[in-house]
Amino acid sequence: MAIISANEKTTYRGYGKTQFRYAMTYVVITFVVLLVLNVYCSKTSQKLFYQSKEVSMIEKCQLASDEIATLDVLNATTVAGIVSQMESLKITRLIVTDQSGTALYDTGGTAAGTYLLLPEILKALEVSKEAPSGNDVFSWHYHDGVMDSRAATPIVSYGTIIGCVYMTEYDVSQGALIKSLQKTVLQITLLLEVIITLFSIAFANTFSRRLNRIMTSMRIIQDGDYSHKVNMGGNDELTILGNEFNDLTERLQNSEQKRSRFVSDASHELKTPLASIKLLTDSILQYDMDLETVREFVSDIGNEAERLNRMTAKLLSLTKAEGLPSEESEIIYMAPTVRRVARMLNQNAVEAGITFRLELEEDSPVLILEDDLYQIVFNLMENGIKYNLSGGCLTVCLRREEDNAVLEVSDTGVGIPEDAISHVFERFYRVDKARSRATGGSGLGLSIVRTIVQRNRGEIAVSSVVGQGTTFTVTFPAFDTEVDKA
Ligand code: ADP
Numbered sequence: 444m445a446i447i448s449a450n451e452k453t454t455y456r457g458y459g460k461t462q463f464r465y466a467m468t469y470v471v472i473t474f475v476v477l478l479v480l481n482v483y484c485s486k487t488s489q490k491l492f493y494q495s496k497e498v499s500m501i502e503k504c505q506l507a508s509d510e511i512a513t514l515d516v517l518n519a520t521t522v523a524g525i526v527s528q529m530e531s532l533k534i535t536r537l538i539v540t541d542q543s544g545t546a547l548y549d550t551g552g553t554a555a556g557t558y559l560l561l562p563e564i565l566k567a568l569e570v571s572k573e574a575p576s577g578n579d580v581f582s583w584h585y586h587d588g589v590m591d592s593r594a595a596t597p598i599v600s601y602g603t604i605i606g607c608v609y610m611t612e613y614d615v616s617q618g619a620l621i622k623s624l625q626k627t628v629l630q631i632t633l634l635l636e637v638i639i640t641l642f643s644i645a646f647a648n649t650f651s652r653r654l655n656r657i658m659t660s661m662r663i664i665q666d667g668d669y670s671h672k673v674n675m676g677g678n679d680e681l682t683i684l685g686n687e688f689n690d691l692t693e694r695l696q697n698s699e700q701k702r703s704r705f706v707s708d709a710s711h712e713l714k715t716p717l718a719s720i721k722l723l724t725d726s727i728l729q730y731d732m733d734l735e736t737v738r739e740f741v742s743d744i745g746n747e748a749e750r751l752n753r754m755t756a757k758l759l760s761l762t763k764a765e766g767l768p769s770e771e772s773e774i775i776y777m778a779p780t781v782r783r784v785a786r787m788l789n790q791n792a793v794e795a796g797i798t799f800r801l802e803l804e805e806d807s808p809v810l811i812l813e814d815d816l817y818q819i820v821f822n823l824m825e826n827g828i829k830y831n832l833s834g835g836c837l838t839v840c841l842r843r844e845e846d847n848a849v850l851e852v853s854d855t856g857v858g859i860p861e862d863a864i865s866h867v868f869e870r871f872y873r874v875d876k877a878r879s880r881a882t883g884g885s886g887l888g889l890s891i892v893r894t895i896v897q898r899n900r901g902e903i904a905v906s907s908v909v910g911q912g913t914t915f916t917v918t919f920p921a922f923d924t925e926v927d928k929a
Pocket of ligand 1: 873875885887888
C-alpha cells in the first residue's frame with residue numbers, strides 16, 4: 444500500500460540554508476525599498492516646509508522693504524516708527540540696515556548701530572549685472588526640532604539700494620511637526636519590516652518544508668520502497684512537481700516489478716533444461732550403461748543445450764526489441780518479407796503437413812526496419828505451423844484499412860482458450876506447456892512480436908476459436924509514398 448509522506452514527520456534536513464537565503468533576500472530587498480521610501484518621504488516633507496517658509500518669509504521681507512522704501516529719511520527713528528506698525532508680521536527678529544550693512548534698527552535691540560557681516564545681508568545688498576537691485580535671500584536650518592529661517596531683501600528706492608531688511612524666525616511648532624512626521628514614517632517602516640520579516644520566514648519555512656517532503660520521498664524511494672507517494676497539497680508548481688514525481692515512481696515501480704518478474708521467470712525457465720542436463724549426466728556417471736543408451740543420453744543433453752541456446756537468443760532479441768525504434772527504419776512493402784519467411788519455413792510446413800496460402804496483392808508500404816518485420820512475420824508464421832493440425836492451412840493476408848496497412852496471419856490449428864488469450868503476449872506464457880516444449884517453444888515469441896510491433900508504432904490483436912484456428916492481426920500506419928511526397 445502506498446505511504447503518503449504528508450502524514451509523516453519529514454526527516455531530511457538540507458534546506459535550512461536555502462530557507463535562510465530566501466527569507467534574508469526578501470528582508471533585505473524590502474528593507475532597502477522601505478529605507479529609500481523613508482528617506483524620500485522625510486526629504487520631501489522638509490522640502491515642502493522649506494518652500495512654504497521661503498515664500499512667506501520673502502513676502503514679509505518685501506512687505507517691510509516696500510514700507511521702509513517710502514520713508515524720506517532712513518534712520519533709526521524713522522525705521523522704528525514704521526516697524527512698530529508692522530507687528531502683524533509676527534517675526535522673531537527684524538533688523539533694518541542701511542546700504543553699508545550697518546544696523547539702523549533691531550527688534551532684538553542688540554545689533555543697532557553695529558556693522559553686520561551676516562551672509563544673507565551681504566548677499567541681499569550685493570549688486571551685480573544679473574541683479575542690479577540686490578537679491579532676495581532665504582536660508583533655512585533644521586536642527587533639534589527647531590526651524591531656523593532667515594530672509595533678507597534689499598530696500599530699493601528709485602532704483603537705488605538704500606538698505607536691507609533682515610528677518611529671522613525660530614519655529615518650534617513646525618519643527619516639531621517635521622520631527623513627528625519623520626518619527627511616524629520611521630515607525631511605520633520598522634513595523635512593515637517586522638511584518639515582512641515574519642511573513643518571509645513563514646513563507647520560506649513552508650516552501651522549504653514542502654521541498655523537504657520531496658527530498659524525504661526521494662530518500663525513501665532510493666531505499667527501495669517504490670510504493671511510496673508524496674502528497675504536496677496546494678495547487679502550485681510544487682504540487683505539479685509532486686505529481687510528476689509520483690508518476691515517475693509509479694513507472695519505476697512498474698518497471699522494477701517487470702524486471703524482477705522477468706528475472707525470476709527467466710531463471711525458472713533456464714533452470715528446467717539445466718536440471719535435465721544435470722540429471723542426464725548424473726545418470727551416465729552413476730549407472731553402467733551400454734554405449735547406445737549413453738549416446739541417447741548425450742543426444743538428450745545436446746537437445747537441452749540447444750534449447751538453452753534458443754532461449755538465450757530469444758531473451759537477447761527481446762532485450763533488443765525493447766530499445767528505441769531504429770533510425771535505420773525505411774519505408775518498405777511487406778510482401779517481399781512475407782515471401783522470404785515463407786521460403787524459410789517451407790520445409791517445416793511440409794514436415795508438419797501444412798499448406799501456405801499467401802494473399803499479398805493489397806500491399807501498402809510501412810515505416811519499419813526490415814529485420815523487425817522479418818522477426819514479426821517469422822514468429823507468427825512459425826507459431827501458425829507449430830500450433831496447427833496436420834493437413835491444416837496457414838494463410839498470410841495483406842490488406843489496407845483506411846490509413847493502415849494490415850498483416851493477418853491465420854491458421855486452422857488448435858486455437859487458444861478464451862481465458863488464455865489475454866496472456867499469450869506475456870513473457871514465458873505457454874497455453875500448453877508440454878506441446879510448446881515439444882515444439883521447442885520458449886513462451887517468448889509473441890512477447891517479442893508485440894514489443895517490436897509497438898516499437899514501430901503498430902498494434903497487434905488476436906482472435907481464436909479452440910479447435911478451429913487462430914488469427915493474429917498486425918496493423919501499422921501506411922506510409923504511401925504519394926502521400927509523403929505531397
Ligand atoms: P512459444 O515459443 O511457446 O510458441 P509464443 O510466445 O510464441 O511462445 O506463444 C505463447 C503461447 O501462445 C504458446 O505457448 C501457445 O500456447 C500459444 N500460441 C501462440 N501462437 C499460437 C497459435 N497460432 N495457435 C495456438 N496457440 C498459439
